[in-house]
Amino acid sequence: MTKTTLSLSEPRQRGEALHLLRRVIAENGREHLAGYAVAALCLVVVALTTAFMAWVMRDVIDEIFVAGNRAMLFTLPFAIFFAFFLRGIASYGQGVILARIGNDVVARYQRRLFAHLTELSVDFFGETRSAQLAARINQNVSGIRDTLNLTVTSLARDLLTLIFLIFAMIWQDWALSLIALTAGPPIAIMISRLSRKLRKATRQSIDLNSRVLGSMQEAAQGIQVVKAFTMEKLLRARTDDLIEKAEERSNRIAIITERSGPITETVAGIAVAAVIAWSGYRSIVYGYSPGSMFAFITALLLAYDPARRLAKLQVQMERALVNAKMIYEILDEAPRQADAPDAKPLSVAGGEIRFDAVTFGYHAEEPVLRELSFTAPPGRTTALVGASGGGKSTIIALIERFYDTASGRILIDGTDIATVTKHSLRSAIAYVPQSPVLFEGSIRDNIRFGRPEASDAEVEDAARKAQAEEFILTQPLGYETPVGENGVTLSGGQRQRLSIARALLRDAPILLLDEATSALDTRSEVLVQRALETAMRDRTVIVVAHRLSTIVGADQILVVDRGRIAESGTHQELLTRPNGLYARLHGFQGGADASQTIETETLP
Template identity: 75%
Template sequence: MSLTKPDERGLVVRLLKRIIAENGRLFLRQYSVAIVCLVLVAATTAFLAWIMRDVIDEIFVKQNRSAIVTLPVVVFLAFAVRGLATYGQGVILARIGNNIVARYQRRLFAHLTELSVDFFSENRSAHLAARINQNVSGIRDTLNLTVTTLARDVLSLIFLVFVMIYQDPVLSGIALLAGPPIALMIGGLARKLRSATRQSIDLNARVLASMQEAAQGISVVKAFTMEKPLRERIERLIVAAEERSNRIATITERTTPVTEIVAGLAIAGVIAYSGYRAIVYGYSPGSMFAFITALLFAYDPARRLAKLQVQLERALVNAQMIYEILDLEPRQSDRPGAPELAVTGGEVVFEDVGFSYYRNEPVLRGLDFVAPAGKTTAVIGASGGGKSTLVALLQRFYDVEAGRILIDGQDISTVTKRSLRQKIAYVPQSPYLFEGTIRDNIRLGRPDATDAEIEEAARLAQAEEFIVTQPNGYDTPLGENGVTLSGGQRQRLSIARALVRDAPILLLDEATSALDTRSETLVQMALEEASRDRTVIVVAHRLSTIVGADQILVVDGGRIVERGTHGELVDRQEGHYARFYGLQGREGRDPAARALADTVRP
């Protein structure tokens, strides 16, 4: 962010105020100690330049024997204090910086888990993770740059300039002529750096995200021989990221030659003029040496200050991108003072519910049905009919646009999301397993579950038979998303996780679609046992799995077009359900019917 434009200057000031307000008071004591150390560094640096006059005049000119003892001791003590202070501020600022990074990582993760599902639908997770990884250090760098600049570099420069002016005002004027041209150049470079830095962050995030996606989908990559096109795509991103990084390096380092040349001219001029005065007019060599020492010591803080705006620009761009995420408001937020959901029976009612993901493209249109408490309601229909949307709305992953959803007479939009979801156990169509052991993944359903309850849930889900064959049984670590397990095994662990939750409402979104015939039969028996005294809503893939449902709803075009029991719906010869059932019933005998059934399956 350029500091020259009024609107951008205001943005920088707001960012700095926010960063300091969020972190300054928390680390006030540590920063105070670090600032004291930095002041000592600045003071001892100026003192070393100051003492050079006495070193030259007293020892080399006047040949004062007592000074041979005292002055070296003083110089040694100054260096010792400077070294210890540098160590102290370095360790303190590093610890503060690491704590800031950890705090913002925790804060970001907590905030991301509060954001709505639609945020993750609109943003690629791999790109988001890579971007956060790059941005999170921006706030730490901003604070550290600000503290070290004010407490060390600015004070060092002020002290050293004071020494220079005290020793020789004329030479000081010559040396300080280097400041204005360097400041003008830095202002121009900072303006160019803002957009380049943001582009570089986005490109590097895309590179890391593409690599992560390729690793996650490696079996598909190899199965479809996608190695070459993926390599070419990532190569283009890497080249673009490299070019952008090179541009940033060019802009950032452009300060170095100009600073060196201008500073070199100033120092050379000072040496020439002071030497001329010492030779021609007999000026004290001690004063000249002290002045030149102060000038050389001042070069490092002046050079760092020259680069400050460029470095701060990059840090603030990263900080701003972090705050762009932290400032996002969840779209499904709880109402102020929202009560918790109280489930007595578990009756679920959809009243004239309408919903669309995109404007003018409705998915549900006036959906009306009642899922009785303690009963099983199955939902079938063609793909895109709104079955999975129904399940997502019941969990408030999205808010309805029309109508309302009730559980035991309570509108779910008026209760807390947490209490709502705690009363629901969910088995998705595509199971997802997390880092950790098999036991850890099942326990995620209910963190306070005992080992006995976890093992019971695994037995009910027909998962124990393969768990005990793993190297460490329930304590076997899983690969990424359980890659070492089959699809059916992952699904059974997902079902076990839902069963251990012991919630009054059970949602099954094609939960047996990844199972073979034997596993499906076993899991179906387990689900029937687990469904007792629970309200169950199941999105069905295979009609054979829902023949015992208390009611079956056929969804088409976002509406309920048929409802009834299996027997009632089969008797309607021209109905949707009867047609689906007829096709699936002939699958094993007629390949053409099987292919047709696959096209009309929900």
């Protein structure tokens, strides 16, 4: 049963490999056609000069050593020198050209991968560990380059060299050539079997190595938590286990890859020994020319290297194609929140946001929102409160269209956001997440991400409104100070104020605040709250809050409970309902002194 399954899958796997090879060549061949043509020409020169070395040996032996022809003492050595010179120049040319093309191919796929990753939906990154994804891309991206370079060098150098040398061998002695070529079929059969075993082992090795690198990256990013919870020993044990498995797979690949060596050398040794014995016998017994025999043996020995490389080509190509295939698996991942074919730009007049019977769940069997409906009036502030896990942050994510609803509609000024382009939708929204995110670059760069065309004066004005300038100016380089990886050199409150400054700079008609003041101390919260009150004027604002003190002045407060709107009204209206959820939340937080955070317990 296993043999039958393997035999049926082999043609399919070969077909997939050929399809992948054609795709790699189609996507890159035309772009670098001229470069590959020049490199191929250089490789042809290498092949011709190699064959010439074997060809000229007959005259070297017969004319110089046997016949004693002094005229050839200059001609033949100069010809050999010139052949080596040409070969050196051609080898240098093809090496530089293929390296430049390979580097360009890697750079193009890195740019293409990053562009594609930025287009993929948020749920893709929720299902894929970012550290492992980065490690996998880093390992696999060279597979495209290796596939192309192996194809060119194998066809233009090794195959042509072997063909030219075989032609020289046949020209010298066809009978000896038949003896030498008997080594080919058994080596080809053995390599074909090894390549099938290598395919699976290579895939496993790449996955394990990406997990190792991902584990190291995660530990580096969360080193404070690692040390605070004394997780060093536990993480070392987990990573050591992954490293041990990766090492075992790598050793397995080495065993499979190098297994061809002893067999190839043995079979080739038998062929070469047979040729030498037979040619020596004929030379001694029948007086055959020693020049012809020496030229034939030289051609045979020179043919061994390209033949050995071609024998290993399938093994090397398997490894390169596995890497290339894993890159294409990412590139072929389709964005799940793609724009509709007839999507149009969103035009925001007032900024009214309306949820119409929206149902959504991150998993189909576990809905987070259930037939949820509400309207956020234009130019007003709507606050979402409730216990953690009730769906507040999910509402924010759906407005940004990070996810698509299972049913129902979300409308902005009466337009279904599923019918407009994501770019125009998100361009009309300023967003402050619960956990501030900063990127590589300076403080000024991170604020300017809100509106790249903004002037320095506008950036600094946004920082002042977000109460961030006071700490920015104390930094070593002021606005030009690098923030470090995800703002590691700044406090949580400082990072949050920069995140708020970025949103203020965007100057969008819709402002979404997901616990925007959660990381601020009391003084900063008061200052930022004043800045936000100014920024929220004449904008549609939806704010998620746990501390009720931050949303007392909201025009509308919606209490979200188990995916539905349980209550709505102003702060004073909701307090008049003594048994209402909002009143109880208010009581949990100490009444008027609402300074504590609601715990993650489900509301009674």
